[in-house]
Amino acid sequence: MTRTTPDTDDRPIEGQGCHSGDELERAAREAGASDVLDRYAEDYPKGPHDKPQSMCPAFGSLRVGLRMKRVATVLSGSACCVYGLTFVSHFYGARRSVGYVPFSSETLVTGKLFEDIRDSVHEMADPDKFDAIVVTNLCVPTASGVPLRLLPKEINGVRIVGIDVPGFGIPTHAEAKDVLAGAMLAYAREEVAAGPVPAPEARVTDRPTLTLLGEMFPADPMTIGALLAPLGIAAGPVVPCREWRELYSALDCGGVAAIHPFYTAAVREFVAAGRPVIGSAPVGYEGTAAWLEAVGESFGIDPARIAEAKEAALPRIAEALAAAPIAGRITLSGYEGSELLVARLLIESGADLPYVGTACPKTRFSAEDAAWLEARGCRVRYRASLEDDVAAMQEFQPDLAIGTTPVVQKAKELGVPGLYYTNLISARPLMGAAGAGSLAEVVNAAMAGKGRMDRMRAFFEGVGADDTAGVWEGAPNLRPDFRRQHQKKLDKAARARAAQEMI
Ligand code: SF4
Numbered sequence: 001m002t003r004t005t006p007d008t009d010d011r012p013i014e015g016q017g018c019h020s021g022d023e024l025e026r027a028a029r030e031a032g033a034s035d036v037l038d039r040y041a042e043d044y045p046k047g048p049h050d051k052p053q054s055m056c057p058a059f060g061s062l063r064v065g066l067r068m069k070r071v072a073t074v075l076s077g078s079a080c081c082v083y084g085l086t087f088v089s090h091f092y093g094a095r096r097s098v099g100y101v102p103f104s105s106e107t108l109v110t111g112k113l114f115e116d117i118r119d120s121v122h123e124m125a126d127p128d129k130f131d132a133i134v135v136t137n138l139c140v141p142t143a144s145g146v147p148l149r150l151l152p153k154e155i156n157g158v159r160i161v162g163i164d165v166p167g168f169g170i171p172t173h174a175e176a177k178d179v180l181a182g183a184m185l186a187y188a189r190e191e192v193a194a195g196p197v198p199a200p201e202a203r204v205t206d207r208p209t210l211t212l213l214g215e216m217f218p219a220d221p222m223t224i225g226a227l228l229a230p231l232g233i234a235a236g237p238v239v240p241c242r243e244w245r246e247l248y249s250a251l252d253c254g255g256v257a258a259i260h261p262f263y264t265a266a267v268r269e270f271v272a273a274g275r276p277v278i279g280s281a282p283v284g285y286e287g288t289a290a291w292l293e294a295v296g297e298s299f300g301i302d303p304a305r306i307a308e309a310k311e312a313a314l315p316r317i318a319e320a321l322a323a324a325p326i327a328g329r330i331t332l333s334g335y336e337g338s339e340l341l342v343a344r345l346l347i348e349s350g351a352d353l354p355y356v357g358t359a360c361p362k363t364r365f366s367a368e369d370a371a372w373l374e375a376r377g378c379r380v381r382y383r384a385s386l387e388d389d390v391a392a393m394q395e396f397q398p399d400l401a402i403g404t405t406p407v408v409q410k411a412k413e414l415g416v417p418g419l420y421y422t423n424l425i426s427a428r429p430l431m432g433a434a435g436a437g438s439l440a441e442v443v444n445a446a447m448a449g450k451g452r453m454d455r456m457r458a459f460f461e462g463v464g465a466d467d468t469a470g471v472w473e474g475a476p477n478l479r480p481d482f483r484r485q486h487q488k489k490l491d492k493a494a495r496a497r498a499a500q501e502m503i
Helices: 023-030 034-043 058-066 079-091 105-110 112-124 139-143 173-194 220-231 244-251 264-272 284-298 303-323 339-348 364-375 386-396 405-413 421-425 432-436 438-448 450-460 480-502
Strands: 071-076 132-137 158-164 209-213 234-239 255-257 329-334 352-358 379-381 400-403 418-420
Touching: 023 034, 023 139, 034 173, 058 071, 058 079, 058 132, 058 173, 071 079, 071 112, 105 112, 112 132, 132 173, 158 173, 173 244, 173 264, 209 220, 209 244, 209 264, 220 234, 220 284, 220 303, 220 432, 234 244, 255 284, 284 303, 284 339, 284 364, 284 432, 303 432, 329 339, 329 386, 329 421, 339 352, 339 364, 339 421, 339 432, 339 438, 352 386, 364 379, 379 386, 386 400, 386 405, 400 405, 400 421, 400 438, 405 418, 418 421, 418 438, 421 438, 432 438, 438 450
Parallel strands: 071 132, 132 158, 209 234, 209 255, 329 352, 329 400, 352 379, 400 418
Antiparallel strands: none
8 A cells, every 4th residue: 555645646655755845744744743843834934945945955964963973874765865865975075874764655654664763773773883873754754754753762872863854844954954953952951951971072171161053164163262262261062063972061051152043943952951042153353343242241251351352353353354355246145054154254355245145044143144234235135045046146247156056057157257155165264363364265266267257158159058058960859839738737737736725
C-alpha cells in the first residue's frame, strides 16, 4: 500500500518534494506534526519569500552537525534529497560521513521506517566515538509524521537529538541552523538543570563571558574578544558550537550577542536560562560604538569604562576605513543573515548602497541596523525574494551587484560586475578594525572590472538568449502553438485548484 496525500489519489507522498506546493504541509498536519509546524511558523515567519529559492534548507542544520566534534548525523528522507545534501556537504569540505536510513512506501506507511531509524541509532551509539547523534527528518518523513520525538533521549550515554527540517516549514538554510542549535541548547539546558556537567576542553576564563550567536569568519571572535577586553568581558563560545561541552559554557554566560539575528529558537533557550540578548554587531565605526555601549549597559558596566573601551577601538577603525575607501553604487543581497551588517560596513566605507535584501526574517536583533541603514537612504528588504533582488539591481543600475548566484548571473548578463555573497563577502572578517578594511579590496577590484564586462558583452552581442541560447546548427525549432496549448492546460489546472480551494 502506498500512502497518498489527501487531495491526490495517485501521487505517492514519497515521490514529492520542494515542488509539491502545499501538499506536503497538509499531509504533515494530518499526520500530527501541527505543533512543530506552528512553532516553525512563529519562529520563522514567512513573507514574500516563503519557499526555499536556493539550496535545501536542511543543508544548514546538516552543516552545523557535521562541524561538531564527536557528533554523528543521520538523515531520513528521499534518496535524491540525501544525495544532494551529502554532495553539497562534501563540496563544502565535510570530512565526515553522513548516515542515511532509506525508506520505501511500505516502511514509510507501516511505521517500519521509525523502527529502522531507532535500530540505526542503537547500532551507532558508541560513547567512545560520539557525544551525540543528530537525526533529521527531511520533507517526506516529516510529512508522514515519522515521530523522532519517540526516539530514546540517550543510548549508552550518547545523546539522541531528533529534528524535523522540512522545506515547507523552514524558509532558508540559515534558519535550519537555528533549528539544530536550539534543539541542542534545549537538551544541554535540561542537562545543566539536572546536575553537574563536564567542563569544556577549551580555555576557561574567570571573566564574565559574552556568547556569540552566528557563524562568522574564524578571526572575528578574536577581534570581538579584543574589543571586549577593556570592559572586563571575555568572548564566549560561538553558537552553533563545535563540541557538545561548549553548549554548557555558552549557556553559562553573562549575556548573548545575536551577531546573526535569526537564531530565534536558540535565543529562546538563552532567555529561559535568564541571559540577556543584544542585537547588531561591532561593524564599522558607528556600529562598534553602539555595540560596545549596548554590551556595557547589558553587563552593568560603568560608563567611564565603556568610554575607555570605545577610545581603545574606534580610532583604529576610523583609520582602517579611511585607508580602504569604496566609491561606487552597490546593491547587496544574500541568505546568510549577515547582510545588514555588511551593508553598514559598505556605507561606512563610502559606498552608495540604495538596497539591501536578506532572505532572513525581521527580528528585533537587526532592528537597529535596519533603522541605521534606512536613515541613510538604503531600502531594507527582509525575506527578499530573488525577484526583489533582481528588480532592485535593475532599478538602481549599480556599479556592482553583490548577491546570490542567480542575481550575480543576471548582473553579468547585463554587463554589471557581480560578487557572490556567500563565498566572497560573508567569508571575510567583518568585525572591528580588521573588518573595516577587509571588503574594499575585493569590492574595488570587482568594480574595476566593468570595462572587461563591457568588452565581454560586446563580444557576445547577438548570441542568442532565452529560446535561442546555445549552439544551433539551424534555426531553433520554436513551436509557439505547442506552447500556447501547454499554457492553456496550466491555466485550466490552476483554475481547477482555485475552485477546489473555494469548496
Ligand atoms: S528535503 Fe530539501 S531537497 Fe528534499 S524535498 Fe525537502 S526541501 Fe527539497
